[in-house]
Amino acid sequence: MKFEKILVAEDQEMANISLRRTLEEYQLPAPHYAYYCEHALTALKIALKDEQPFDLLVTDLYFQEDGSGKQLPDAKALIKAAKALQPDLKVLVFSGEGKAAIIRSLYDDYHIDGFVRKARGDAQELKSALECIAKNQRYYGREFRSLAAQENQHTFTDYDRTIIRLLAEGHPQKDIPAWLEDHQIQPSGLSTIEKRLNLIKGAMHFTKNEQLIAFCKDIGIL
Amino acid sequence: MKFEKILVAEDQEMANISLRRTLEEYQLPAPHYAYYCEHALTALKIALKDEQPFDLLVTDLYFQEDGSGKQLPDAKALIKAAKALQPDLKVLVFSGEGKAAIIRSLYDDYHIDGFVRKARGDAQELKSALECIAKNQRYYGREFRSLAAQENQHTFTDYDRTIIRLLAEGHPQKDIPAWLEDHQIQPSGLSTIEKRLNLIKGAMHFTKNEQLIAFCKDIGIL
DNA sequence: AGTGAGCTTACGGGAAACCGTAAAAAACAC
DNA sequence: GTGTTTTTTACGGTTTCCCGTAAGCTCACT
Incomplete structure (x- = not known):
């Protein structure tokens, strides 16, 4: 499987060099960008209606509030709405969030397909994640593993x-x-x-x- | 296989706590000790003649010279003589020697069954070595491996x-x-x-x- | 072109690991 | 004591790995 249509939801317009470079390296089609949660959801809806749905959503977790009527407070709501709208949509969260419980919740409650933390080496990890998701597997990366250790999800006897x-x-x-x-x-x-x-x-x-x-x-x- | 009769060649009478403790832990028979190369060889000969041969020789590499007629300059000569005398004798060298070429030579030219360096953690390594040799396998331990890395015996591409x-x-x-x-x-x-x-x-x-x-x-x- | 050396690959038999199922044993409650 | 649950073990089928052999390919040299 190869991604045909990608939507990036990210409010820091200038950020995400890693993300852009990685997508380019993979010779993936140029992604569409959305700078607000609502816009992202709208884009998904329109694409679906036009029968040219996105197959991958890459999103940050937190967006700056803009005062307008905020139907979607953060990316969690976006993800939930998106999955409800289009269950086969792959979701990759790319964020600076590091708290174990939150990341775990994303996997368990929001059924995201991957989480990559914005940090040193994230470009490399994005690659792995994209490959993994392209193969219809969920990506459990460095973050997930280290939090597994923290949480003592398994304590070694x-x-x-x-x-x-x-x-x-x-x-x-x-x-x-x-x-x-x-x-x-x-x-x-x-x-x-x-x-x-x-x-x-x-x-x-x-x-x-x-x-x-x-x-x-x-x-x-x- | 279990070792029945062990000869330890070691001139530092008070040293080798690791060695003694390890042998005790394994409930192995109390070893015989030799404090000079020549004595070690003599002991091997006598045991062989009495049809109660040793099955394991644990030896240091270097012995202090004692001025007497030194037929055997160091343990290398001892090992060579011992192997000639009794080819099935297992030889474990336990020494502070760290030079890569020398250790390699022991394995390659003197066909020793194991080398353990006197250093932190040697007790643990002695255990592994004894187990390995008891199974008729040569023991390639930490030393051997790190020297393999040093020597670039294999350079990773x-x-x-x-x-x-x-x-x-x-x-x-x-x-x-x-x-x-x-x-x-x-x-x-x-x-x-x-x-x-x-x-x-x-x-x-x-x-x-x-x-x-x-x-x-x-x-x-x- | 021809030929030989070295590298790469395909194939096949046997060993080890993987995985689900179910029997046996141990621990526990009553 | 009996019955129940949990842990441990045994067994069989499938997949993967291991390893030797041989075939194919590339490159250099004559």
């Missing part, structure tokens, strides 16, 4: 760390049960180990052991 | 880093060819990727991708 360490040392996981028995660590069944790893990876939205190792190195538990 | 990064991000390696094509990176064949990974892992004595990821995180190329 000694048992977890042992298993992960063994993997990082190159033990095939089929050999781990024997090792655990040798060291009188329970439980030692292969199924249990697999289940545990799945639990951890699932909580983190990881799919592969390699990811898990990298993550554990990053947060320093290995 | 951009291509290598790309592949490894993709793995660390959770891409199944079967999907990597497609990704590389999308990004116009050549070569993109799955076989080539596998071959490349094998080359890297081989040079590093790694067996699993998880190890490679951990290593790359450690030396900071990820």
Whole structure:
């Protein structure tokens, strides 16, 4: 899938160099811009009516208030309205927001497809996010992961760390049960180990052991 | 396999707390000690003659000279003589030596089964080494790996880093060819990727991708 | 052009990992 | 004690990975 029509909702007209450059690099069609929440929603409606709907909305979270009749206080309302209007619309939030609970809520309650924080390295992350979303997958990026760590969405037990360490040392996981028995660590069944790893990876939205190792190195538990 | 009879060659009588403690922890039989190279060799010979041979020699590299007729200048000679005498004897070198070329030579020319450097964390490493050797595998530990990095035994190309990064991000390696094509990176064949990974892992004595990821995180190329 | 060396790729068999299901065991409540 | 829930383990089918072999391609040199 390739994005055909992109809408960028962003009130800082001069900002977002990362965003523009990234879109250009990808040779994506020039996006349409909206500088107010309401305008963004209107643009979506018109496009849909004309049967040339947008397929991606990139939006900031907060907009300056402009005194006018504000039907839409912030981007959350925009996202909710947009998704109601056009359920298949992909939504990527690109914002400076860093609070864990808010980002989590965006994923859980507003069903956004990705969140990238405006910060150092955001261009690189935008790339990954766009690729991911283009493949119809939600993008769980750096922010999401670090907040996962903060929130202790998964707290690593000694048992977890042992298993992960063994993997990082190159033990095939089929050999781990024997090792655990040798060291009188329970439980030692292969199924249990697999289940545990799945639990951890699932909580983190990881799919592969390699990811898990990298993550554990990053947060320093290995 | 479990070690039945251990010989420790070490001239610093009071040193090696790590060593003793580790051996105790493992509930291994109390080792025999030799304080001179010559004594160590003699002990090996006698044990062999009595048909109760040692199965593990743990030795330092350098011994103080004692003026007497020194048939064996250092542990290298001891190792060579010992291996000639009893080829199945396992040899673990435990020394403060840090020079890359020397350690490499021990592995390559003297066929030692493991090297652990006297340093912070050596107790932990001794454990791993003992386990590894008990399984009839050579132990390639921290030292060996870092010297591999120093020596640039393998220099990571951009291509290598790309592949490894993709793995660390959770891409199944079967999907990597497609990704590389999308990004116009050549070569993109799955076989080539596998071959490349094998080359890297081989040079590093790694067996699993998880190890490679951990290593790359450690030396900071990820 | 022809040929050989080196790099790239395709293919196929076997091992390991993945994943769902269900049995066995342990922990707990009553 | 019995019954229930939770944890642990075993099993089987599918996918992915691993690894050796061989075929295809590129490039340089004659």
